[in-house]
Amino acid sequence: MREILNRYTLGGLTAVYRREGDVVELLLVPAGSEGSIARADCAAEPLIQAKLTEDDAPAFFSGGRTMRNSPTVKTMRYAGQTAQKSADKTVVVTKLADPRGLAYTHTLTLYADNPAAEVVTSVENTGSEAHTLEMLSSFTLGSLSPFSAGLAPETLKIHRLRSTWSAEGRLVTEAAEDLQLEPSWKCYSANSVRFGSVGSFPVRGFVPFCAVEDTAHGVTWAAATTQGSSWQMELSGCPCRAGWQTGSSAHGARPLPPARASPRPKRC
Secondary structure (H helix, E strand, O other): OOEEEEEEEEOOEEEEEEEEOOEEEEEEEEOOOHHHOOOOOOOOOOOOOEEEOOOOOOOOOOOOOOOOOOHHHHOOEEEEEEEEEOOOEEEEEEEEEEOOOEEEEEEEEEEOOEEEEEEEEEEEEOOOOOEEEEEEEEEEEOOOOOOOOOOOOOOEEEEEEEEOOOOOOEEEEEEOHHHOOOOOOOOOOOOOEEEEEOOOOOOEEEOOEEEEEEOOOOEEEEEEEOOOOOEEEEEOOOOEEEEEEOHHHOOOOEEEOOOEEEEOOOEO
16 A cells, blocks of 8 residues: 655645655655646655666566666665755655665755756665665656556657757657557566766767656656766656666766765756
């Protein structure tokens, strides 16, 4: 059973935290529309996605396609949430813990004078054993669209900006079905679309931006990165995620010795 953990509203945006067991997910919706949230029929999307080299790859033919929902994520446990509120912003800090000594922090900031939210994630190794991080999300947003139930066919559009040298920002709009983000009849294989840039040119191939539009309800969720280095965004069925990972994207693994933290760049 999915329960409401907390709600926070500021700057025309409402953040709804829902909990299902040890999984906490975040919904971002226009202020005043939270009563219209209907989505509860796809798995709750964890606040943070991560993958350690020592853990197996995720199941459902995910190898080479995605690192989402790896065994690393399955070990995360909800460890509490705090909120600091002021006139100009609300900062919500959610803690997740791994029994191996990994402490994850998800920080959401809502601004009174800005319709965008800011998300930062980090992980700290508080244990005695070293670990190596293959992937860590900067943000992940699931249950899209929260205002629909079931497949809601032909209602989601994906907007991306293609880019090359001196020719930045060509808008490409595709239906979720055209990107094969709808479930198959078997509902088994993990389908995802990954795109990004490798190296010190953050706007090469794609602008670090993505938007998911719910044409049935007139709501669009858009995200942009703030880093000047390698990045990757991923669309996978219901969720939208951005972050860093190694493997086919060649971003490089990150060692996490004891008492070492690894923050991710901001996502807005």
